[in-house]
Amino acid sequence: MRVAVVGAGFYGLHLASVLLKLGLEVVIYEKSSRILNGASGRNQFRLHLGFHYPRNFRTRQQSRDGFFKFVDYYGDLTRQVEGNYYLVPSGDSCIDFPTYKSIMMSSGIDFIETSCPDEITHPCGCIKTDERVLLIEKTRDYFQAKLSDAILLDAEVKVVTEENRVFVGDDEYDFCIDCTWGHLFNDEKFYFEATLLLYYQQKQEFQSDKAFTFVDGPLCSLYPTENKSIYTLSSVVHTPLFKSDKPSDAARALKNVSHVDIQERKSLMQNQLMKYYPSFLDHYQYLSPQLSLKTKPKGADDDRSCYVTSNGRVARCLSGKIDNIFYAANEIISIIGAI
Secondary structure, three states: OEEEEEOOOHHHHHHHHHHHHOOOEEEEEOOOOOOOOOHHHOOOOEEOOOOOOOOOHHHHHHHHHHHHHHHHHHHHHEEEOOEEEEEEEOOOOOOOHHHHHHHHHHOOOOOEEOOOOOOOOOOEEEEEOOOEEEOHHHHHHHHHHHHOOOEEOOOOOOEEEEOOEEEEOOEEEOEEEEOOOOOOOOOOOEEEEEEEEEEEEEOOOOOOOEEEEEOOOOOEEEEEOOOOOEEEEEEOOOOEEEEEOOHHHHHHHHHOOOHHHHHHHHHHHHHHHHOOOOOHHHHEEEEEEEEEEEEEEOOOOOOOOEEEEEEOOEEEEEEOOHHHHHHHHHHHHHHHHOO
16 A cells, blocks of 8 residues: 655654555655754653643543653653653632642652742642653654655645545545644634744753643743753744634744844743743753744643544644554554545
8 A cells, every 4th residue: 555644754754664564665754954854843842641631631641641651762862851841820820729639649649749949939730750861863863864754845835636536645545644733724723823932051060850841721831852951842832923724824934033022932831931930041041942833732621631523535734742653554554444
């Protein structure tokens, strides 16, 4: 069987690897000049267990199960965060700390209740847990070496279906997997969001490997990257810049983000974090922005689980955190097996 995968993010690359192992012929189409160049390579690089999704059971379940599979399968492409803290700030969280703890306990996720780190001065309930960060450059090298013969870069294509055939660009395939997160086909259940993360570097006199995620609601997080001294600052309120039902509108908004826009958001994001971590700017210095385009499901239940749908000989992966790739692979294999 000949399979086309459109999109060389982590989902597309993993699915291609699985199908190649099963003996299928696979071609990966990527519109950018390198793999992992979209949302897969422009995020907080967090491999998580579901602790920041207390409002959605399906997301927690998929993340919990996928986390351990990911560590077994791609553990060398991650590193553990030494001090990974989830904090429920008094007066600001949508839920209280006892409720948050009970949700996580009922989800079967391991954690340790602890006192807040010294940096955090606002009263917060606090847990510590073992989570990881993705080593994105090592991941690029790994997949580029493993799949080099199957990857076509700078290849933006259209997909056309005709009865039992599917055409990707000018080539015919038996099956196609859309891993573009809604960019290839429209879906009214999802919207597109132009986003901003901020990079910071720890000052030399202050070195640690701590992650702070404030939950649940319109809060913020500070998370390390593959470089222990470089961090990303994200805010539920201030990271989103623009959203639209059309990816072209969100992409256009992303291109039009100005230096003034970034500076305004930077001030808002820093002030939000410094309510809980007042000495933040004594410990970190600003480096640069990270602009990205993300696809998110509509609705208030904070669902970030993975959904795989199919229509004839085309399957689509939508939403999903990075550790849900194994769920997606199982669904894809079942769909292909039924053809």
